[in-house]
Amino acid sequence: MQREAAEIREEWLGRALSTLPADRPAAEAAVSGLYSLIGLAPPRFHWVSSPVAALTTVPPGMRPRPSETVERLSEWPLPPRLSSLMRQLCRELDAQVRWVHQGMDRMIRHEVRSSLSRSTDGSLFMSLRAAHDPQLVMRTGWYDTQCASWVAHYDALRRTAGVFFAPEQTRQFELWATVARSCGWWWPREDVCVISERPVAVHTEVFGDSGEVRLHHADGPAMRYADGWDVHAWHGTRVPAWVITDPDVRRISREANVEVRRCAIEHIGWSSYIDQAGLRLVASAPDPGNPGSELRLYDMRAETKVLLAVNGSVERDGHRRRYGLTVPGFFDDPIAAAGWTYGLPAEQYALLARRT
Amino acid sequence: MTVTLASLSQQTGLAVLDHLEQSVTIPVVDGLQAQGDLIVIPLSVIASSIRIWSDTKWTDVPPEGVELLRSEAGGNPHTLVADPGTCRWATNVADSDRLAIGVFTTSAVAYLLHPEHGATGCTPGTYVIRRQREQEGRRARLVAD
Numbered sequence: 001m002q003r004e005a006a007e008i009r010e011e012w013l014g015r016a017l018s019t020l021p022a023d024r025p026a027a028e029a030a031v032s033g034l035y036s037l038i039g040l041a042p043p044r045f046h047w048v049s050s051p052v053a054a055l056t057t058v059p060p061g062m063r064p065r066p067s068e069t070v071e072r073l074s075e076w077p078l079p080p081r082l083s084s085l086m087r088q089l090c091r092e093l094d095a096q097v098r099w100v101h102q103g104m105d106r107m108i109r110h111e112v113r114s115s116l117s118r119s120t121d122g123s124l125f126m127s128l129r130a131a132h133d134p135q136l137v138m139r140t141g142w143y144d145t146q147c148a149s150w151v152a153h154y155d156a157l158r159r160t161a162g163v164f165f166a167p168e169q170t171r172q173f174e175l176w177a178t179v180a181r182s183c184g185w186w187w188p189r190e191d192v193c194v195i196s197e198r199p200v201a202v203h204t205e206v207f208g209d210s211g212e213v214r215l216h217h218a219d220g221p222a223m224r225y226a227d228g229w230d231v232h233a234w235h236g237t238r239v240p241a242w243v244i245t246d247p248d249v250r251r252i253s254r255e256a257n258v259e260v261r262r263c264a265i266e267h268i269g270w271s272s273y274i275d276q277a278g279l280r281l282v283a284s285a286p287d288p289g290n291p292g293s294e295l296r297l298y299d300m301r302a303e304t305k306v307l308l309a310v311n312g313s314v315e316r317d318g319h320r321r322r323y324g325l326t327v328p329g330f331f332d333d334p335i336a337a338a339g340w341t342y343g344l345p346a347e348q349y350a351l352l353a354r355r356t
Numbered sequence: 357m358t359v360t361l362a363s364l365s366q367q368t369g370l371a372v373l374d375h376l377e378q379s380v381t382i383p384v385v386d387g388l389q390a391q392g393d394l395i396v397i398p399l400s401v402i403a404s405s406i407r408i409w410s411d412t413k414w415t416d417v418p419p420e421g422v423e424l425l426r427s428e429a430g431g432n433p434h435t436l437v438a439d440p441g442t443c444r445w446a447t448n449v450a451d452s453d454r455l456a457i458g459v460f461t462t463s464a465v466a467y468l469l470h471p472e473h474g475a476t477g478c479t480p481g482t483y484v485i486r487r488q489r490e491q492e493g494r495r496a497r498l499v500a501d
Contacts, residue, residue, distance in 0.1 A: 209426070258492050258493060258495050261492075262492070289388075289389060289390060300492075301493075302493075303493050303494075304491070304492045304493060311392070311473075312390065312391070312392070312473065313376070313472060313473045313474050314375070314376075315375075316373065316375045323501070325488070325490045325499065326490045326491055326492040327490060327491060328491055341488045341489055341490060341499070342390070342395045342397075342455065342486050342488055342489075343402075343405070343451070343453030343455045343486060343489075344395075344397070344402070348388070348397075348401055348402070349388075351387060351388050351401075352387075352388045352389065352390060352395075353385045353386070353387040353388055353389050354383065354385045354389040354390075354476055355389065355390045355391070356389070356390075356391045356392075356468075356470070356473045356474050356475070356476045
């Protein structure tokens, strides 16, 4: 059962992060179906190449009402109506889960829904937060309504636990599922619906126990759209392009954000960074438990020093990897600094018998 | 029986990188030892910082081991391995430095196994397992390599 749920999760993850061109006829038909369920005629469709294009351009021939500018997305009339349609469907389906399926429901919530929700948060939502006011993305529930995670949850309940869907419920569910697998983000106004194409490239890495992924690409943008708009990310942290394309000590020293600095330094490698930045060596000492290796403490910036340590085990090429750990600036003894990283005073860390 | 990386890997079903020496007896250490971003500290060394609640639930370490911590990229777990019935572990411990992820007590040699760091043995005793931290300016974070 768990394997089946994981397969369904992977199917939906593939759809959510798909880089194929949108299936425009399918998406338009499904969105029109949802409009009709809230009593509206099908809108005119305006397709754009990326979320940023959707947010910065106005559909041709449209005079946006002040209440329907993107900055006021949380006040638009349609998203809450569509979201409450979706929530009503979920409540009905939840009622059908009943006690016979409750164990399955818990497993699917964990294996499928939470996992996909974390994966989309670390990828598609990241690009949205890059394009949009991040606060707005959080405040409006509209983007959560479009998230594939809830669709996958009920799809898995239907397919693995045999939860019964009434014909009307199936019809509405299929509309949401079709939109989720056919196009990118969409923005519904009364007369026109703007829909974004999907990205043309997505690079992720797995980071969680239930197959969660996050954006990461060391050689270029982690997500790119056909119009050239892109997002760079280092192990799930969104970073300016220079961190990936041209990490450089001068830029690092000017960067105010500590996470961005850390990503850039990791990309360069701690040893090279210390060399290139010309950091002053404060002190060095033999590494307890790691014969032949030294702990080296360098001045980094105000209130911070960096401890350059050596791995206890060898890499495939026979080298031992060096890595940097930032420590409070008041240390001048490398052993005390190393002990602090594990919450130990110098005299206890000095007792370290072995490091692997 | 001689315990090697190969025999631990077989017992737990956990793969280790093939460039690590597979057939050498794993050293058994009495005292503090570190494996990457984890450290194993005899409880007596830091007893004043640690509180183990009296209602703490101790769990037997199964033959396939207990996963202690995973790297940030998802793989490469640090795993505690012991012969059945010899080692128990608990996570409900209070640490004044907030770095402890658990405590284990073992009546035979217990091993820490990691795909990249290899393995190391701990003599019988009670140990606290702590994570590693770093700090830049006022911003602290836990290391996850």
